[in-house]
Amino acid sequence: MALLRQLASERPEGSPLTVLDGLAGCGIRSLRYGLEAGATAVLANDADPQRRPLLERNLAPLPARGVAVEVRTSTIQKLLARCLLEERRFDWVDLDAFGGSTELLPLAIEAVRFDGVLYLASTDGRSFTGHDRRAALRRLGAAVRAQPCSWELALRLQLGAVARVAWSQGRGIRPLFSLSDGRTFRTAVAIRRHPAAGEEQQLGLTGYCHGCGDHRGASLLQLRPGALGRCPCGGDPVLSGPLWRGPLQDPGRLREAGRQVGPGTLAPASRRCLERLADDAGLPPEAWSQADLARRLGLGPPPLTVLLERLRTAGWQAGASGVAAGQFRTDAPWSAVLAAGAQRCSR
Template sequence: MVAGTRLDSQDPHYREGAACLQTGSGFFRVQSRPSRDLSVLLAAHQATRAEGPQHWLDLMAGCGIRGLRWGLESAPQSPHPLALWLNDADPERMDSLQANLKPLSGHAGVDLALSQQPAERLLRQAYLDQRRFDLIDLDAFGCPNGLLQSALAVLRFGGVLILASTDGRSPTGHDRVAAVRRFAAAARAHPSSWELALRLQLAALAREAWMLGRGLEPLACFSDGRTFRLAVRLHRRVGADEEGSLGLLARCEHCGDQAVQPVLKLSGWRACSCLSEVGRWAVSGPLWLGPLQSPALLQELLTLSEAMPHSLAPPSRRLLERLQADPGLPVCCWSTDELAQRLGLAGPPPLHRLVQALQGDGYWAGVSGVMAGQLRTDAPWKVLLQRCADLA
């Protein structure tokens, strides 16, 4: 995947979108361009719907590439002025930040501020100063949950929080004790582990928003297996039945069946599909049972990208198109590799043919946009197995 361009082998500059800068010796992943493209489009979308000046915060700016692209690509989409604040706690980053952001110095309509503070201190001081932001990018190392309430407290109603987590072990069921500490939840190993991690992170975000009396709307959620990324919009009030999106996901390791229950309607679990009493549910959660994506907004971003020709690399466009086609419902996902293994097939069934067969039976079925080779459906487990066997 080509995410950006080095100008030549002797030049330390890196080009991405409209930005040209030096990434420096700190941590930087060229492969993370899809997340940066998404942040640029979300910032531009915020700018187009703004009714007044915009305030955007890059809380962990690194080399400053997101802020530079915001200023060069996103800000021109709005007639309103932009207050752009880039922060990184590492004091050794400041010289690099100042050099990389020179193109925004004196840039019409952009008021640039740089700082080097711990994220928690900046957010708490912003709250005390009654500063609010329309867009916050929190690109954290490890689990970001300790910063969630502070970030949401300074996010405007209708504002967007873009969140990243590199904590892959605890929410995917590989460190269950850490999952209890960080998410107050059980996390069990699951074939759809990336989606499980995203839903646990969304549940943590929703609980923090609800404690503030606010509502939460997922806009886009995805992962490359290394970093888990979410974009959510904060609403003034909790939506109708929004609390019904918090629940539990159960899976029987023996037979592969799955079941879901909202916390508000929690009761005894139904029997799994085991023919004997060997099977037993392994339950994960509480986690988010609602949608993972906003297909309408993602379509608006794809349309907006046509007017911003440098904003969306081909791999990023393919990612957004996959997410736009998969709202994240129903919750239960199955891997075609697991289906083939359970049926003793030589290889996985053709995914799109399996989706069509289930749809022909009157069930909802679609390809997962979160993990390759997976489908989500509301068809009973035995029906799903039978359709796989028919295709084989």
């Protein structure tokens, strides 16, 4: 909501801000889009016709606040198809689905206005984290192998699916935020008129070596035989992808969104989450787990701040991941991370 409100604040005074809440449930998100985020029109849809009276009742306060409300009980597939036929587009399309929603992507992206936002939430943790590899292949068109930074993996796979569909329609993407609590994977992506220069570079593979804990990745454009082959430890990394290797967050926008939400308006946990995400754009694209490092060292986990400081002192970039607690990013090779971890532990 904070992000949509920030986007709304950038628009010329009086211009419309239209929202499609495609799997609206009881309509709580639609209500908040109208009351808190500056939406001027909300189309709230849920396939369950029994929800209509509840939706209508819950959204009844909006017209008095100047927000146009439309309630539908269509399947989202039919509704999006109708939007395409009617050339109807929205500034913000919200698909808060049970399971995944990759099959909806072509019509959903069509329904987003240029520079509008697609907000996706999926609960298909088993496929997206590599615990059901066949389902992952069917739903994402990607190889997915379980590894320690599983939330990050799931978010990047979801963004990779969005990028491929957007590109196939001649459009580009810019992730605004990506987050998970381990059950739901949420991404808000700006859909641009065209891909940015070099955007295709961001689609690639990521590898994880179960032998030593090393992570490595490569863009599909730079893939060479052996690029992600045998690990220096002698192990064969497991590979996942294609997935998005670009930024996961838009820190400037998230910071601005945080500034615009007055103190006390945002729950402390939500504000901390916003700040964590704004501090980590999501690059480099491989995240590492502190717990995995501790396991490799055979010692208790080194405090993250100490580890990151040691890596920075050694000349590497290093920062905490905003996606999951106890994870970090660095451009240091794994051998340097192991050395930094061991150094601290042997003090």
